[in-house]
Amino acid sequence: MLSMKNISKVFKTDLVETHALRDFNLEVQEGEFVAVTGPSGSGKTTFLNIAGLLEGFTHGDFFLDGVNISNLSDNKSAAIRNEKIGFIFQGFNLIADLNLAENVEVPLRYRGFNAKERKVRVERALEQVGLAARMKHLPTQLSGGQQQRVAIARALAGEPRFLLADEPTGNLDSLMARQVMELLEDINKAGTTIIMVTHDAELARRAQRNIQIVDGQVCDFTMYQGEHGSVAQAASAPGKTAEIISVASAVAS
């Protein structure tokens, strides 16, 4: 579903070249729940921005759902973002002036759905996150966890093929973080592919696959056993993978 081969991303200034990603290779299959971890400045967000078509890349090949992403026009990129990708941000990024229904409706507007279709989808998405009764509320009238659920509803309303979540629980307390995580797991079970950047080792363990990015490269990955593999299972495995998981846990903590 998502295939990156030898992707590199270089930020240039007059004096310095910064390699945010270098020879970055990754394959994500449909229906996977992938957690991306790594130290600060390792390239996680750059990877997510490229995966979400928010930024271009310097070299390499990137296929998303079979479409070659290189040299896509802005209109096509926007259409793909709108139809196939849902975003969840650490800071929720709801539009403060719009009520919940209007926030969820935004991507549907750009998609060109008529009012009736928008209404159905908005109601369905807000029901899915348990906030259908608060459609007319403004984001500022909600708690952080509720705001993140609205952001998830907005991401889900367009029925995207995969969700990109950038530290979705970073601004939430542990209880709310757990609720949001359970919601993401439910969404994944329903068939939506999820790629989640996180510093939280506990959350990363709940994903099916854990990818570690160090210095702009995929250092290694761990495939957990079962639906919700545990650290103990992965860490007990011999070799480099176990070390990486330990490093990741240490960094996250």
Add this chain to the structure above:
Amino acid sequence: MFFYYLDLAWRSIKKTPFLSLLMVLAISIGIGITITTLNIYKMASINPAGERSSTLFAVQLLSQDVDTWQRINEQITYQDATNLLKSEVPVRQTAMFRTGLAVQTEDENFSPILEGVRVVEGDFFSMFAVPFLHGGTWSKQVDQEGGYKVVISEELNNKALGGGNNIGKTLMLNRKPYQVVGITKTWQPSPKYYDVNNGAFNDSEQIFVPFSLAPIEEFESWGNNNSWRHEDIRNYNDRLNSEMHWLQYWAELSSPAMQQEYQEWLGRYIEQQKALGRFKRPDAKGEISDVATWLTTNNVVPEDNKVLVGLSVLFLIVCLVNMLGLLLAKFLKRAPEVGVRRAIGASRMQIFSQHLVEVGLIGFCGGVFGLLWAWGALSLLASKFDLTESLSQLDQSMWFIAPVIAVSAAIIAGIYPAWRICSTNPSVYLKSQ
């Protein structure tokens, strides 16, 4: 999407009312001044003859000697006027001038008034499409033999005769009884193109009497009189036989062939006059000018007006530059929200359009306020600086032109800020919001 953008624009304006008001004020003042000058220019440069513009011709004769003024005069002499009236080429024609007469009625309660009067041929009314409320012009016989007939305006009819159909009634002009044969509807061509020498934007006359009465009643001229040589004019007959230019002359020539024929006729007339000892200059000639050319050559719209319009447009540009700065500040402040919209599927073009709609809405509000400024400015000019009514009326087209100019100008000013905001990298703001 347009209505969605409109909704967002309205919310944005409400969210920053002070900044939005500043922008609306900036553009409205620019539009107000531009529309004021444009309105005066437009009203001054209207060709009121409409479709008759190309068939009505002012006639001029270059008749003076070479050692005096060189330009061809806008007016002609009485003797030339009476000679030209004998031509059978034009469909209709009229010599005319402005005079003034004391008006009285049989009503003893009506105080005599001095009114401007136009002395014309009977064809004047059909040539210049003067609309009649009652009656019509006098007969050809009156034109040839003289007759005390008068056509008056609806306004004078109401004032002097109490209104209604007063055809056949008598109006006293300089204590002579004139029979009312026609009452015109309100008629105010602006500019008053049939006589631009006597105030092109003055009100048209309310009384019209036959030209054939001029030598009988010895009507004074209330217009410009131009003499190119000294003549000992002791009485009205001397005036009529002099080389003084004081009459306007118009001919209706309905086709290019007729115009050509009339030019040739004028050529023959000049040769005839030369043989009689007049028109001594070698380049003596007759000229005919249609209404549009006539208005241009007589500088009915002063060059100053064009300069004024240009200056007001420059002022509008200054207002727009101010608006551009305010827009840039407002839009860039919204970059995080734009980042979110871009992330969830808005294309650059959609963001660009959204912001241009907002700019257009601000421009539209500015246009509406600008119209109010213009209306106020014209009223002020009319009351304090004696600007004539025909120039101080806000032309109906301005209700359309002002918003169009305002919206277009605002959009031009908004292109750069809208482009800047739609070009920002969304990922920069998503993390930091």
